[in-house]
Each structure stands twice: as C-alpha cells, then as structure tokens.
Amino acid sequence: MPTIIDAFDEYFEMLPAISDDLKKEVYKLRYQVYCIETGFEDPANHQDEAEYDDFDDSSIHYLIRHKRFDTYAATTRLILPNKKNPERLFPIELHSQIQIPEAFKGIPRMALGEVSRFCVSKDFKRRKKESGTLTGISPDTDAYYSEDERRTFPHITIALIACLVKISAEHGIDYWYAVMEPALLRFLSTLGIHFIHIGPLTDYHGKRQPGIIKVSDLLEGVAKKNPELLEMLTFRGQYLQSFN
Template sequence: MFLPEILNLGNVFKQYFEIVPAYSSKLKDEVYRLRHKVYCEDLKYEQIQADRREVDEHDSYSLHLLMRSIKTNEFVGCTRIVRPRLENPRHPLPFEVICSGMLDQSIMDPIQLQRHSMAEVSRLAVISSYRRRKDEANRAISISDDDFGTSKQPRFPFIPVGLYLGTTELARINGITTLFVLAEQRQVTHFSKLGVELHVVGKPVEHRGPRVPAVMNVNDIIVNMRTFFRPLYQTIAADIKRNMSQ
C-alpha cells in the first residue's frame, strides 16, 4: 500500500464524504432511487420501474446506509444489511437461496448459527459519476489495485472502503456479529489487503458474474483493524452516531 501512513484517513474522508444510516422513510427512498439508477438504469440488472425505485422483498427486513458528498450534498453510494425475519428466523437470506447446495457446511452452516446475530451485506452501489475507471463500468462498486496508486501518486478507495466500514459499524451497533456476502474472487484478495479476513464458505456461483459466498466476523474486523484505518473507522462511526435520528 503506497498511501503514506502518516496521513489521517478520517480527516481526509470527512472533507469529502459523510455516512448516513437510512432509518426514515425519506432516506430509504433515497436508497431505492440510487439503487434504481445503478442496478436498473446503468447496469440493467433489474427492470426499470415506473416510480424509479428499486425495491425487493428483503428491504423491509434490512438496515440501510447512504454515503453523501460534502461538496454536492448528493447521495453517491449505498448498501444494506439484510437480517433474518423476526417472525421466521430460518427463512433463508438471499445468498442462502442463490448458493443452495453450494455451501460447504463443514466450514460453516448458516442454518446452525444464532440467526438473530447474522446478516448479509448486499446491494452495494455507487452512482456512475463516481465509478470513473473503465473496469468499473459494469460493476455497482469495486476495489482494484489501481485504487491504491503508486509511491509517486498515492490514492485510497474512500468510497467503497467507507461503505464497508459503515456497514461494519451499523452491524455492530445492531448486535450483528456475522456478516455474509457474495463477493467476486478479487474482492476477497482486496479485503485482505485492507486487513479484513473474508472466509470463503462455498463454491463459486453465477450471480451477475461469478461470485463466492464468504463470511466475516464483525468483532474481528474491529479488533484486528490496522492502526492506519482506525481514524477512518472512528470518523465513520461518529457520522453514524450523529445521524442516527434522521
């Protein structure tokens, strides 16, 4: 990683972005509109909706998160944490349906976990004006080696990492300890570069490209976080705490 470690990532982040948990109906609508732009209009993953909102059956059981640009005040990214249903905790999460028969239960069997403390990260999306590189054109969000720049031209992927860390903090404060995700294989590698251990728990599946089911432990992410990233995490945690009432 080429970014100088003397740089305070938290101070840099808050000059440009803010993390906002979407608890109100108004903010959830912002999430659904942003997702429609990315998933329906840009990437054609879902059908265009008349109301320009991308919503599915899992949204009412989810925690939602937005990233706002300080400069323009527009929302530029979002994600959600899908939780098991209180009335039926064993109802499968989206990845359990997509990966049916492909999970390695000798590594981890989601059905045997305490369902109230597990969840799935999905619907990560960034608007097109912030997905500038050619290799991002067909992806809702990504991290690549180029995001870390070179020793002469250092850079840092604040948007995807900000959304990931925001998801981690939102999970923590809601008592979620285990997070599943359908990830590209290269994402597993890039997560490890950020100091996050993503454990693959099944065979690759086809879901908008090849994906592998993976799991991460929320407490381990926080406890084992590299010193370099901690100011960024603290800034994002403060954003979430400040904006909880919105």
C-alpha cells in the first residue's frame, strides 16, 4: 500500500529555490497569494508582480512543484539568524508583542529561525470557503485534478513543514519562531505540533498568533500521533538524528 510520501511524490516535489529564476517564482507565487488571493498586501506596492522584503536575502526558500502541470503550489521560507549581527530582530519581534520571554530564555540566537511566508496557492487548497486564507482550500479543483491528486492536497502543508525541517537540519536551527493563523495552528495541533504562544493575536497579514517551538519537540509530537507523517517530515528519517 502506498505511503503518504509515495502518494505525494507521485504528483509533487519539494524544490529548494536556490537559483535566481526559482527565487523569482517564489516572489511571483507570494504575490499571487498575498496580493491577489487574500488581499493581505496591496498590489499597488508591488508593481513588478513580485512580493519580497528585506528578509529574503537572509532566508532559505522552498517551493512545492506540481509535476504534471509544472506549476508551483506552495512556498515557505526560514529566516536565518544574522551571523554578523545575531541580535538583529526577526519579523516576529518587530510586528508582535512578545509577552512570555521565558519561553525562549537561554535559546542561542544562532539556533533560532523564523518560519515565514508559509502559503499555498488557491488552486491547491482543499476546503471550501477558505480560499481567502494563506493555507485554506479552494472549491474549484475538481475540474483540473484527479481524485488521487486531490487526496494529496492536504499533504502540501506537511511538505512545507518537511522543507523547514530540512533547512533547519542543514543550518543548525533548533527552534522556530512563527506568526500563524489560528486555523493553521489548530490543524498543526491535530498532528501533534504544538507551538508555545508567546503573545496576543496580532494583525499581521490577518489575525495571527506569535509562537515558538523546538524542532525536536515538533518531531516528537508527530511521532506520537502518526509515525508515517514523521517519515515525511524527516525525508524518510534522513534528518531525524539532526535534532536529538
């Protein structure tokens, strides 16, 4: 019987955006999601139809590519700490009110990254009436994708997290900051992924919750809930030992 990874890999691939051309695809997809689909950003501020900011140069980016149509379904980035200036603030520290500093007391700045621009194109979203959210789901997929393909759409979110795990393993990141939609946090909780809330909801690309998580705790929580998902998050166990 095919595993979740096998089913996902049949239709999609996780692609590091390391070339200039792929980074342009990242920015184009973000423009589509943030400016056109959700309205969180004003298209007038992005005349080149690309959404990017000052943190992109210090980030590692990934894309999820749909193989059959050669289109990009989703993207995310991990903002890395600044090696020359470890005290440089992350976006969460600039745009959120952090009220629980003890949650990250003692965490080395060089082991801390921020999950950011975590989004899925509306064409690959699975729940009706949620196409106005960053990871919500569109009702208009039946005409384009087979039933087997649509079954894999929920795993796009898992694949984005897997990309972040890979980045973290390769760059020595043990903790993630994130500012996420409450709906996404609830979904992650069903997988065993529990971010620690470190402040109140903030209005940043919609109402979003600032939080932090240790990557090893994330993987341990998933292992207890669904070992098959753990295999996907760690690329069949390849990166599991990086966080022990």
